[in-house]
Amino acid sequence: MFSRAIFRFVKAVRHVRFNSTARNQGRPSGFTDTLLGKTAIFTSGSILGAYLYEQDLNRKNKTTDSIAPSTLPLNMLDPPKYASDPELEEAVEKIRKVVKASDSVQPVVDNSSEQRESHSDTYYNTVHPSNKDQSPKYVVFPGSTEEVSEVLKICNESRVPVVATSGMSSLEGHFIATRGGITIDISRMGKIVKLNKEDLDITVQAGVGWEELADYLSEHNLLFSSDPGPGATISGICATNASGTNASRYGECYKNVLSLTVVLPDGTIVKTKQRPRKSSAGYNLNSLFVGSEGTLGVITEATLRLHVKPAVESVAVVPFKTIKDAATAVGEIVRAGVDLNAIELLDTNMMKCINKSGETSRQWSENPTLFLKMGAANKDSMKSLVDHVSQITKSNGSQEFQFATDDDEKTELWSARKVALWSTINQGKEENKDAQLWTTDAAVPISHLPQFLEETVAELNQSGLENTLVAHIGDGNAHSFIVYSHEQHQLVEDLVHNMIRRALRYEGTCTGEHGVGLGKRDFLLEEIGDSPVDLMRRIKLSIDPNRIMNPDKIFRIDPNDVAAEVHSK
Ligand SMILES: Cc1cc2nc3c(=O)[nH]c(=O)nc-3n(C[C@H](O)[C@H](O)[C@H](O)COP(=O)(O)OP(=O)(O)OC[C@H]3O[C@@H](n4cnc5c(N)ncnc54)[C@H](O)[C@@H]3O)c2cc1C
Ligand SMILES: *[C@@H]1O[C@H](CO)[C@@H](O)[C@H](O)[C@H]1NC(C)=O
Ligand SMILES: *[C@@H]1O[C@H](CO)[C@@H](O)[C@H](O)[C@H]1NC(C)=O
Ligand SMILES: *[C@@H]1O[C@H](CO)[C@@H](O)[C@H](O)[C@H]1NC(C)=O
Ligand SMILES: *[C@@H]1O[C@H](CO)[C@@H](O)[C@H](O)[C@H]1NC(C)=O
Ligand SMILES: *[C@@H]1O[C@H](CO)[C@@H](O)[C@H](O)[C@H]1NC(C)=O
Ligand SMILES: *[C@@H]1O[C@H](CO)[C@@H](O)[C@H](O)[C@H]1NC(C)=O
Ligand SMILES: *[C@@H]1O[C@H](CO)[C@@H](O)[C@H](O)[C@H]1NC(C)=O
Numbered sequence: 001m002f003s004r005a006i007f008r009f010v011k012a013v014r015h016v017r018f019n020s021t022a023r024n025q026g027r028p029s030g031f032t033d034t035l036l037g038k039t040a041i042f043t044s045g046s047i048l049g050a051y052l053y054e055q056d057l058n059r060k061n062k063t064t065d066s067i068a069p070s071t072l073p074l075n076m077l078d079p080p081k082y083a084s085d086p087e088l089e090e091a092v093e094k095i096r097k098v099v100k101a102s103d104s105v106q107p108v109v110d111n112s113s114e115q116r117e118s119h120s121d122t123y124y125n126t127v128h129p130s131n132k133d134q135s136p137k138y139v140v141f142p143g144s145t146e147e148v149s150e151v152l153k154i155c156n157e158s159r160v161p162v163v164a165t166s167g168m169s170s171l172e173g174h175f176i177a178t179r180g181g182i183t184i185d186i187s188r189m190g191k192i193v194k195l196n197k198e199d200l201d202i203t204v205q206a207g208v209g210w211e212e213l214a215d216y217l218s219e220h221n222l223l224f225s226s227d228p229g230p231g232a233t234i235s236g237i238c239a240t241n242a243s244g245t246n247a248s249r250y251g252e253c254y255k256n257v258l259s260l261t262v263v264l265p266d267g268t269i270v271k272t273k274q275r276p277r278k279s280s281a282g283y284n285l286n287s288l289f290v291g292s293e294g295t296l297g298v299i300t301e302a303t304l305r306l307h308v309k310p311a312v313e314s315v316a317v318v319p320f321k322t323i324k325d326a327a328t329a330v331g332e333i334v335r336a337g338v339d340l341n342a343i344e345l346l347d348t349n350m351m352k353c354i355n356k357s358g359e360t361s362r363q364w365s366e367n368p369t370l371f372l373k374m375g376a377a378n379k380d381s382m383k384s385l386v387d388h389v390s391q392i393t394k395s396n397g398s399q400e401f402q403f404a405t406d407d408d409e410k411t412e413l414w415s416a417r418k419v420a421l422w423s424t425i426n427q428g429k430e431e432n433k434d435a436q437l438w439t440t441d442a443a444v445p446i447s448h449l450p451q452f453l454e455e456t457v458a459e460l461n462q463s464g465l466e467n468t469l470v471a472h473i474g475d476g477n478a479h480s481f482i483v484y485s486h487e488q489h490q491l492v493e494d495l496v497h498n499m500i501r502r503a504l505r506y507e508g509t510c511t512g513e514h515g516v517g518l519g520k521r522d523f524l525l526e527e528i529g530d531s532p533v534d535l536m537r538r539i540k541l542s543i544d545p546n547r548i549m550n551p552d553k554i555f556r557i558d559p560n561d562v563a564a565e566v567h568s569k
Contacts, residue, residue: 071534072541079560080547082179083158091158092138092182098150099142105188108141115139119165119183120176124421126438126496127173127519134176136163136183143188145261145269145300151184152298153267155548162265163550164294166207166236169229171439172517174240174293178552178563184298186235192216193301201258201275203303206235222306225250228513235299240515241291245417248474249341249375250307252513254290261301262289265544275303288539293515294550296543310341310375312382315404315413318393319367323347323457323469326368327449329396330473334446338388342373343474344417347457350468353423360412367399370473371417417470421481424468428483431466435483438492442503443477443512452506453478456499463495477512501526516554518563524555 083091092109099108120135121128129135142148155162161181168175177183189207196202197220204213210232213224226237227244236242238260243252250256259273272285289296320326326345333340346354351366372389376382390401404410421439428435444452453471460467460480465488471478480499484492500510500523510516510523525533533555540557541547552563 070538071531072538073530073534074537074556074559077541077557077559079558080551081159082181082548083160087158088137088160088181091154091160094154095138095140095151095182098154099140099147102141102143102188105141108143108188109138110141111138119163119168119185121173122168124171124425124437124439125173125176126171127176127517129173129176129178133180134178135180136177137180138182140182140184141188142184142186145263148184148186148263148298148300149267149269151182152263152265155182156266156546159546159548161548161551162298164235164239164298166234166239167209167229167232168236169232170236170240170517171229171441171514172511172519174515174517174553175550176518176563178518181548186298186300187233189300190233195220196275197222199275199277200306200308201303202306203259203275203301204234205301206238206261206299207233209233210237217306218309221309223250223309224304224306225256226253234302234304238290238299238302239292239294241513243472243475243477243513245342245344245373245414245472247513248343248472249339249373254287256305257286257290257302258305259303260286260289260299262297262299264297265546265549270297271301277305291515293517293553295540295553296549298549311377312379313341313373313375313410314382314386315410316370316372316374316386316389317364317402317404317413318370318372319351319365319399320370320393320397321367321399322397322454323368324450324454325397326370327453327473329393329398330370331446331449332392332396333389334474336388336392338385338392340372340389340474341375342371343472344371345369345453345469345471345473345478346371346417346420347469349466350420350424350470353427353468354420357423357426359423362409362412365399370398371413373414420468420470424466424481424483428466432483432485435466435485436489438482438484438496439514440480440482440496440499441477441511441514442500442508443475444503444506444508446476448506448508449473449476449478452502452508455502456480459498460495463491465492465495472512475512476508518553521553521555 096109102108116135116139119139140151142151161179163175163177163183165175165183165185166187186207189205191205192208193203193205210227217223225246226242227246228237228242232242237253238257241253258275259271261269261271263269273279289299330343345368347368348366351364351369354360355364355366374385374389376385393401404413425437428437457469466483467480469478469480482492482495503509504527510520510527516524537555547557551557
């Protein structure tokens, strides 16, 4: 069954991770030496210890027409300066003294090639390190917030680049150690700290996996909103503002974070809030760190908002003749004000793939298909919900309206959706064992979905490449999985870029939920323009003046940027 396959996969990933470490590289850095003055910004300096540094522009004589004190254009920066190899080794000796030994992970400071490799890349990343120097020289496994703080103090003093990882399921080269340095893997920090059942919230260490959390909460009839890739943990989910199938009903990650504990790049520990359900208390530091992809600090603990599981739930499977019809029906459902618990779309190729895999006990009609999760307080309200939804889909060209017959089938259906990526990979590998896979992630306003999907699927179909499409369609968010061989890299890159640019033309985004990482930095610029990105850079440098935290991700921090271009392995 699919769920067991996922479990085995995650176990295998963890096994590699725990049985595997780093090497050095050391590139020049240097910004603070050219800095003048400081202005307290963005947040009360006493909380964050964050200062805005302004550069000595006169001394540098760089493009004066880009002088914008509220933002920080790239051309106002000097290249960063990081620890040399000997400085890194010295720092690591200090780190060994502050991270206590552990029963579960040995050693806690590891530079085996296994650990170093597993912490720089995964098969399904769309961007891969361009050379061996883009892996961490050491992987450090701290056991507490205090240890993370001690490690970061040392890294701050020595300007050691730091990447934080947790589940390593992100897809855009988010955790490639572009500058060598160390990687802090927080997967040891996997304790549930406190469930406040009467308040519907929970405090967890940030290395808790969403699947383990879901199992734990299930016993209390509760759930947390985000269900992204198998193996992902709470810190990665917060750092990417992840969502998943449950987000259209229960909200994306940022809506469900009540408070975060974050260690800043100089070791300062910040807890953003207490745990009220609402708050107007100053800047929203939760949302500053949510989606920050490890560029502002290391998240070590989170207090999350929980939801009560629906009393009665059904899954309907609704095939359509065309993907356009399916998307149109979704628009109608959403605009009718009907709240479903999840609305997912699988295209014809995906349905074929699942059907062919034989992994579900049932066979499916090979057409674009909506999977609708409907929840209600009791059977009567469920019946009227189902009547309403089926009436809408029928008048918009659905071919049938089938239900999952029991809980097992419901689970099976949903796990089929969850491993869609692997079904595609397996199918691709049947034909070419060296097959590569490119996962895309774009989102558009719901009214543009029918056109967007129709054009996307038509272009992919014409390319002749094996591909499938799944969408969190209730949120206007679609993923294509494209299988390709080494020689087809340019072709697939063009297809992916066309899909992203199409989403941007339809007033959408280059990433609905996976984040920017390394792979989408240029599209972020295309999407929102220079000034908002320059503002992000200003915020980053105010908190991380030495640019040690996950360098090169989301936007460039080095005028002589050396980070990986998009390329195949
Ligand atoms: C099969 C598959 C399906 C997926 N489906 C979805 C989906 O439906 N929805 C969705 O949103 N995503 C999905 N993803 C993407 C991925 O699961 C999410 O981006 C997830 O949130 C990443 O979490 P992680 O724990 O694996 O983080 P990692 O990959 O370890 O890290 C991701 C980013 O977070 C940063 N980070 C990690 N830990 C910390 C920390 N402690 N402090 C600060 N920063 C940190 C890293 O530096 C990196 O930038 C899918 C991935 C796969 C492989
Ligand atoms: C690990 O570090 C030691 C020095 O601390 C070095 O001798 C060794 O070669 C490194 N191993 C790898 C795999 O880089
Ligand atoms: C961080 O490092 C700088 C040197 O780069 C040092 O001046 C500063 O005191 C350090 N901060 C902390 C909190 O240790
Ligand atoms: C997603 O929501 C459903 C209810 O619609 C719930 O049964 C399920 O457990 C949730 N998933 C997770 C991972 O919490
Ligand atoms: C998180 O995601 C939601 C939905 O995609 C978006 O509206 C919100 O702005 C994001 N928040 C952050 C802090 O990135
Ligand atoms: C589903 O797959 C099976 C096995 O490959 C095939 O026999 C069947 O015709 C397919 N079903 C449909 C509806 O195409
Ligand atoms: C879709 O359904 C809605 C509601 O039943 C209906 O008003 C609309 O005309 C239908 N659209 C199409 C294209 O059939
Ligand atoms: C896919 O392409 C084939 C020809 O290559 C065509 O017959 C078919 O109609 C296309 N399907 C879609 C959904 O565009």
